[in-house]
Amino acid sequence: MVTAAAVTGATVRRVGVVSLGLIGGSVARRLVAEGVEVHAWNPSAPALEAAERDGVVPHASIASLCAAEPDVLLLAPPLRAMADVIGEVAAHVRGATVVTDAGSVKVAVTDAARGAGLSARFVGAHPMAGTEQAGYEASDARILDGARWALTVEPDTDRDAFLRVAALVTGPLGGVVRVATPAVHDAAVALVSHVPHVFATDLLGLVGGADVRDLALALAAGSFRDGTRVAGTHPRRTEAMVVDNAAAVVPVLRRAVADLTALADALEAGEPVGEFFDAAAEVRASMRLAAPEDPAATVTLDGDGWREELLDATRTGLVVGADTATVSVRVTHAPA
Amino acid sequence: MVTAAAVTGATVRRVGVVSLGLIGGSVARRLVAEGVEVHAWNPSAPALEAAERDGVVPHASIASLCAAEPDVLLLAPPLRAMADVIGEVAAHVRGATVVTDAGSVKVAVTDAARGAGLSARFVGAHPMAGTEQAGYEASDARILDGARWALTVEPDTDRDAFLRVAALVTGPLGGVVRVATPAVHDAAVALVSHVPHVFATDLLGLVGGADVRDLALALAAGSFRDGTRVAGTHPRRTEAMVVDNAAAVVPVLRRAVADLTALADALEAGEPVGEFFDAAAEVRASMRLAAPEDPAATVTLDGDGWREELLDATRTGLVVGADTATVSVRVTHAPA
Structure with missing residues (x-):
């Protein structure tokens, strides 16, 4: 069996998606459009059939999806189903597959991944994207244009697994990455x-x-x-x-x-109540973004301190690209 | 001296504006574009000069503006200056001029108008329009397109004065009117x-x-x-x-x-916390608007009960037109 440590960072040719809701569906549509091979499983058949018509390879179970050994397997079920999905994935995942997710909370999800023994191949993710709609029919590749994703690092996060997810997000998914621990996220x-x-x-x-x-x-x-x-x-x-x-x-x-x-x-x-209103104006002013054409700096993630380097590099910047050993970081707004 | 009771409801050929900020400036621009004669005073000269270039007749004082006897005089200063402006207007207003305002609170403003002896010619107003910008340079006639205005009625509000302000708002200002008492507003x-x-x-x-x-x-x-x-x-x-x-x-x-x-x-x-989230969904669903092409009903405001008729007529509808004795009301959303 190939361990997660054998993963090469930036190779993302086949992606698996569990659950084709608003986010999972948008990810699948976007990756198909970018020429990535997308495999998926969904608990209800109609969305899976619609996705098949849109170019996704359907699977009848999570076990079957895992057997396809995607480079990255993205878990995008409703939060309430996440723990069950993680358990099922842990039972069947194999090969060099890196597992990530799209849940809007990270402590609960990364704890579940650790509990299921997935830590060595798991990198938590959260795309700050969405609409008030739900379901595959509402999914749209465009909601991911330039989306900000949080990726989590923990003391035992695998560097190559991280780089592979970062390459997926900043490459075919068209997003940018901020790195955080689950609790800070x-x-x-x-x-x-x-x-x-x-x-x-x-x-x-x-x-x-x-x-x-x-x-x-x-x-x-x-x-x-x-x-x-x-x-x-x-x-x-x-x-x-x-x-x-x-x-x-x-x-x-x-x-x-x-x-x-x-x-x-x-x-x-x-x-007097003026202070209450002044504080907000100052924060709002600091939300100004740096120009997107500003150049990115390259940070090489080597040695034991790579997690701290990443957290440092993204304190005032976003990862806009990743390869097998480095990330490109662009400053996005003035630090406080 | 002509009393306010001699006013004919819907005659609005000349409008005075006190203070050319975001709202006052937007009102002036829109009225000029609609062919209404606009007179204005502003505490600082540059905005008044800019407005003159835009077709507004400038005045050097509130006294001079009042002497022009506009059909409607709209007070649009910052709220903190409103009481002083009302005092100055009360000292100089004459003829058949009806006074209204654009302040975002109504009890304080209508109390000030009553205290200054203006009740017989005063109708409080509040346009639900604006941006986070301020000043004449940020003003724009378009922010008033279809804007919802609250107009206030009180036990001593003059009917013809009300109808004149309603005609101005629903006519050249392009807005719609909901009627309320100052406290309910x-x-x-x-x-x-x-x-x-x-x-x-x-x-x-x-x-x-x-x-x-x-x-x-x-x-x-x-x-x-x-x-x-x-x-x-x-x-x-x-x-x-x-x-x-x-x-x-x-x-x-x-x-x-x-x-x-x-x-x-x-x-x-x-x-469980589900109820907290359910309540909001129900209210949000009730924000659906009726189609703008729905026909309006005509309500004739006569007799002593016209204020109650108005409040009733606008409980689920908006005044979309006014003449010398009637208002046209269109239902805007499903009642609760």
């Missing part, structure tokens, strides 16, 4: 994805429960529609993200409660 | 504008204060940018809206704190 997405979903959800709930609901909805302008767009995500999907990332979401909610209570208290007492 | 905009601004501001503050700030900002996808777009508004402008509407904002913040605390508690305890 989860803390970050709690801030920029999960808690924003909760806030948008609560805004709608506050309106829905109000006496002036009809007038409020009638007056709602574009800013309200923009601000609550993510609350159009299916409630079960949002719920799963928040529940699976509860460890990171709860502390942020507690800070939000403290902020909003302090603001309400100050407003009631007629005390 | 303020409760509604707290929900769909002010608290959403606070939430967006807090999201940025939470990211800014986090250890993982850089990674979080780097991973932020379109949904985060959409959800925090309104936090790009100048901090002083957002602060003024929230402070001036504190009476309506604080109770909503308290409810939000209760919601978020309950969610955090349930997540921590591993209890």
Whole structure:
């Protein structure tokens, strides 16, 4: 049996996809368009048949998909099914296949991968892409254009496995990569994805429960529609993200409660509230992106310290390319 | 002296604008393009000179602007200057001029108008339009295309004054009108504008204060940018809206704190949280708009009960036209 350590970083000719939902389907469509051989399994037949018509090689089981020995196997089931899928994959994966995923939380998923004995060939991934739609019929290769992906590194992450996933994401998938540990990833997405979903959800709930609901909805302008767009995500999907990332979401909610209570208290007492509004303006200004034509620097990942080098290199930059030993990193925004 | 009661509803040939900021400037540009004679005063000269080049008749003072006896005088200063502007207008307004405003809170503004003795000729207004920009240079007639305006009625609002402002908004300004009392307006905009601004501001503050700030900002996808777009508004402008509407904002913040605390508690305890997410989906579904080609019904506003008729007629509909005695109302979304 070939071990994961024998993987050569950037060879991605065949990709397997478990579950053809919004993300799995978009990945499959994009890879087919890029000339990559795509194999897939999906729990329901109609989406798998549609994907076959779109050029995907269908498999009747995860076991069969694993037997095709794809260079990378991407797991994109709903979060609630991820642990079962990982168990099934662990039972059947073989050869030099590297396993990655598209789940929006990483501690729970990487823990499950470790528990299933997959660590040596597993690299966690999370594409910051999507719409409020779901399912293969809503999937679209374009939602991955320039998408930001988080890839996770852990103390036992294999370097070649990492480079292979990075090459897939920055190559045929057309994305860019930021590297993080699973815990740091989860803390970050709690801030920029999960808690924003909760806030948008609560805004709608506050309106829905109000006496002036009809007038409020009638007056709602574009800013309200923009601000609550993510609350159009299916409630079960949002719920799963928040529940699976509860460890990171709860502390942020507690800070939000403290902020909003302090603001309400100050407003009631007629005390100054300017500082609350100034802090946001400063953060928003720092979201300016560097120009995409800025040159990338090449970082060679060698020796034992490669994980720290990667984390360092992506502190203010994104991996925009990867080969068998190096990554290309472009600075994306001014550091704080 | 002609009293406000002598006003004929729908005659709007000359409009005065106090302050040529984002909204005042956009109103002036649009009215000039529609062939309405526009007079204006602005506290700083450059914007007034620019507006003159764009076809506006400049005035050196509010007194001079009032002396031009516009059919409608629209007050569009920053909220913090509104009380002073109202005092100055009350000292000089004459003839059949109807006074309206564009402030984002209505109790404070209508109280100020009443206190200045303007009630008989005053109709409060609030266009749900704008961008995160400010100033005449950022103004643009197009932000008013189809904009939703709230107009206020109070027990002493003059019918003809109301109809004249409604005719201006639904005619040359290209907007639609929802009618509300000042207090109901303020409760509604707290929900769909002010608290959403606070939430967006807090999201940025939470990211800014986090250890993982850089990674979080780097991973932020379109949904985060959409959800925090309104936090790009100048901090002083957002602060003024929230402070001036504190009476309506604080109770909503308290409810939000209760919601978020309950969610955090349930997540921590591993209890079900599905209901929180379901409620939002139901409200979002009810935001569907009726087709714009749906026919409008005509409502004749006569007798003492016209204010209640108006409030009733706009409970599930918008005024899309007004003449000297009637309004045309089109249902805009399914009632709750």
